[in-house]
Amino acid sequence: MRISTSMMFERSQNAMQSRQSDLSKVGEQVASGKRIVSPSDDPRAASQALIVKQDQAVQEQYKDSRITATNTLSLQENTLNSVSDLLVSAKGLIVKGGNGTYTDSDRASVATELEGLYNQMLGLANTRDSNGQYMFAGSQGDVKPFETADNGLVEPYAGDARPLNVQVDASRSMDVNAAGSNVFRVPATKAGDDESDLFKVFETAIATLRTPQTAENQDELRATLDQANRKIDSGSDNVLSVRSGIGSKLNELDVLSDIGDTRTISNKVALSDLEDLDYAEAISRYTLGQIGLEASQKMFMQTQQTSLFSLIR
Incomplete structure (x- = not known):
């Protein structure tokens, strides 16, 4: 095969350009700290x-959902803890109001204290979360769950009982809302008292304490207060049950968060193995590339000077 001067020039030029391209690619890798600058560098990796x-992005979404769920459930748990404390105080007042030595004035004073607790409980039942949504309205966060009627009594629950599910892991969807109709429910007691709600129990107890006591109605009034105490106990047990359920969910979220953190670390290690650059190896290639480029440049210069005219003396 006859090799012309132009062919030698072209080959030398191509070799020099190839060396420059290789050196430039290694430079990009060193600058970015990544072995894969473009998919063509290693399509499989x-x-x-x-x-x-993609999995890491999904895990971040689950992490955000778990944080939201944890904040929501923690606020519910703290609020219900306040409700439990309030019910303990209410029971003590009702017991005190049933003291046979109390006058009507004494009992009215107790009723006023109990009414204060009643209003506090109403405020807790209408608590809003950080997003301004009513916490105990079920899935209708923009609906105030417990309104007060013109007569001062609490109207029936205005929310719903539909679950509000949050995807906290690939295989776990968690209900993070609470229906006030369940939270403030008073289950039927073993003594045969019908199911009710805490607001009605308070309202009945307050009205009873404000009723003047006579020889004819004192037994009835005491029986009504005894029933109110039983219902307070039943309502307290129900609130405790709801709090227990919330606590279980919070514990589960902690476990899922630990699992998610472990998976995030594994993903970072996997990405590092696939993409991160071995600087020592890259610098070695860069040095060899520089030597190769210098050699190809010298060869190109020599090729430019090679012609028949250079042989004529």
């Missing part, structure tokens, strides 16, 4: 890295 990044 680039494909695997994309899968890991």
Whole structure:
């Protein structure tokens, strides 16, 4: 095969450009700290890295959902803890109001204290979360669950009991809302008292304490207060049950968060193995590339000077 001067020039030029391209690519890798600057560098590793990044993005979404769920449930748990303390105080007042030595004035004073607790409980039942949504309205966060009628009594629950589910992991959807109709419910007692709600129990107890006591009605009034105490106990047990359920969910979220953190670390390690650059190896290649480029440049210069005219003396 006859090799012309132009062919030698072209080959030398191509070799020099190839060396420059290789050196430039290594420079990009060193600058970015990544072995894969473009998918063509390692198509298989680039494909695997994309899968890991997609999973990492999904894990971040689950992490955000768990944080939201934890904040919501923690606020519910704290609020219900206040409700439990309030019910303990209410029971003590009702017992005190049933003291046979109390005058009507004494009992009215107790009723006023109990009414204060009643209003506090109403405020807790209408608590809003950080987003301004009513916490105990079920799935209708923009609806005030417990309104007060013109006569001062609490109207029936205005929310709903539909669950509000949050996807906190790939295989776990968690209900993070609470229906006030369940939270403030008073289950039927073993003594045969019908199911009710805490607001009605308070209202009955307050009205009873404000009723003047006579020889004819004192037994009836005492029986009504005894019934109110039983219902307070039943309502307290129900609130405790709801709090227990919330506590279980919070514990589960802690476990899921630990699992999610472990998976995030695994993904970061996998990405590092796939993408991160071995600087020592890259610098070695860069040095060899510089030597190769210098050699190809010298060869190109020599090729330029090679012609028949250079042989004529």
